[in-house]
Each structure stands twice: as C-alpha cells, then as structure tokens.
Amino acid sequence: MAALITVTDNSFDAQVLKSDLLVITEFWAEWCVPCKALQPVLNDIADVYGNLVKVVRVDIEENPMVTSSYEVLVIPTLILFKNGVIVERMNLEQAKDELREKVGFYLREFAR
Structure with a gap:
C-alpha cells in the first residue's frame, strides 16, 4: 500500500514542485468531513x-504559506502538478472515477 505523504510549507518545493511524477496535492483540515471522505x-x-x-x-491550518500561495479557499482542494506546473485544479470533492480518469489522462499526456 502506497502511503499518502504529509507535506509542509518547508517540504512543499522538494516534494511537489521538484518531483518528476504527477503529484496530486490535497489541501485539507482535520475537521473537514468531505476531506475525510476523500481519503x-x-x-x-x-x-x-x-x-x-x-x-x-x-x-491548511499548519501550513499557511503554501495554502495562501495557491489561494486555497475551499477544502478539500486538489491540485495536480507535473514538473512544478499546475495541470489541474479541483475545488470540490471528486468521485473516484473522475479523479482516476484525470490521472490516467495526464499520465498518457506526459508519456508522449
């Protein structure tokens, strides 16, 4: 089982922006019920x-710099990055099939 990685204001650049992989970044909070449903x-x-x-x-509560930098106003917010560039932003809880579809699309696009 691949684990979800906790990213902070200090580790965001290295873990997200400098990654060669497609990175799904969830902005969340402990008290957010839709965030828990999305996990x-x-x-x-x-x-x-x-x-x-x-x-x-x-x-979002422990990492205000990154949260503010990406203007996250609603949670959960999902931002997909590839090579440090935002390729998709989702502000509402997404169904598993839709998120899988988008991940598959970007993996095919970046494989070219």
Missing part, C-alpha cells in the same frame, strides 16, 4: 498508480 479515494489512487503518481496532503 480512501486518494489511498486507492496511491495504491493503483504508486510508481507513477505521488499523492500528498497539506494541512
């Missing part, structure tokens, strides 16, 4: 695509 979906994505995709989580 099994993210765990599943990490398990299925573990060697091609990195799934990370940023706690």
